[in-house]
Amino acid sequence: xxxxxxxxxxxxxxxxxxxxxxxxxxxxxxxxxxxxxxxxxxxxxxxxxxxxxxxxxxxxxxxxxxxxxxxxxxxxxxxxxxxxxxxxxxxxxxxxxxxxxxxxxxxxxxxxxxxxxxxxxxxxxxxxxxxxxxxxxxxxxxxxxxxxxxxxxxxxxxxx
Numbered sequence: 001x002x003x004x005x006x007x008x009x010x011x012x013x014x015x016x017x018x019x020x021x022x023x024x025x026x027x028x029x030x031x032x033x034x035x036x037x038x039x040x041x042x043x044x045x046x047x048x049x050x051x052x053x054x055x056x057x058x059x060x061x062x063x064x065x066x067x068x069x070x071x072x073x074x075x076x077x078x079x080x081x082x083x084x085x086x087x088x089x090x091x092x093x094x095x096x097x098x099x100x101x102x103x104x105x106x107x108x109x110x111x112x113x114x115x116x117x118x119x120x121x122x123x124x125x126x127x128x129x130x131x132x133x134x135x136x137x138x139x140x141x142x143x144x145x146x147x148x149x150x151x152x153x154x155x156x157x158x159x160x
Contacts, residue, residue: 001028014124083133085155087148091122095144109137110160117155120148134160 001023013021013032022031087093095103095118105117111131118129135157142154 001025001030006030081158082138082156083135083159084153085117085129085131085133085157087120087150087152087154088129089120089122089127090150091120091127091148093142093144093146093148093154094119094121094126095140105137105140105155107137107140111135111137111157129154131157133157136160 009021009023009030010032012018013034018034020031020033023029095105097104097119104119105111105115111117112134113130113132115131116128117131117137119126120129121127137155138158139156140154141156142148142152148154
């Protein structure tokens with residue numbers, strides 16, 4: 001077995017939920033193992049993927065009353081006064097650590113530098129995205145479990 005074939009096997013194992021793969025040929029034996037957490041993350045990753053439909057309605061419902069209550073203030077504070085938290089990578093945006101956990105931030109929540117505001121999954125790794133600004137979350141711009149691009153706006157923050 002040559003090096004390119006081994007690389008392809010590693011890619012296949014990484015893209016699947018296979019925990020371990022062993023291959024034996026005449027005088028050659030190879031075992032490829034994934035880290036336990038990588039397998040668990042892969043197995044748990046599809047769960048939030050099915051949640052957007054139920055979560056979209058509750059997410060939109062609080063946004064409407066909040067927007068109604070915030071309309072005069074939003075009109076007084078033009079979009080130029082708001083700070084945007086942007087995605088530092090390409091991946092899948094999650095507002096919660098898992099489906100049974102609360103969202104990291106909601107509209108109206110105060111944030112400070114270092115506070116986790118969401119998770120972006122990229123290549124089966126879950127990356128916590130931290131706020132770099134102080135202020136209050138005014139708007140969530142991305143639906144849960146949606147794909148995001150590099151530098152895509154995620155949240156609007158009114159500076160403190």
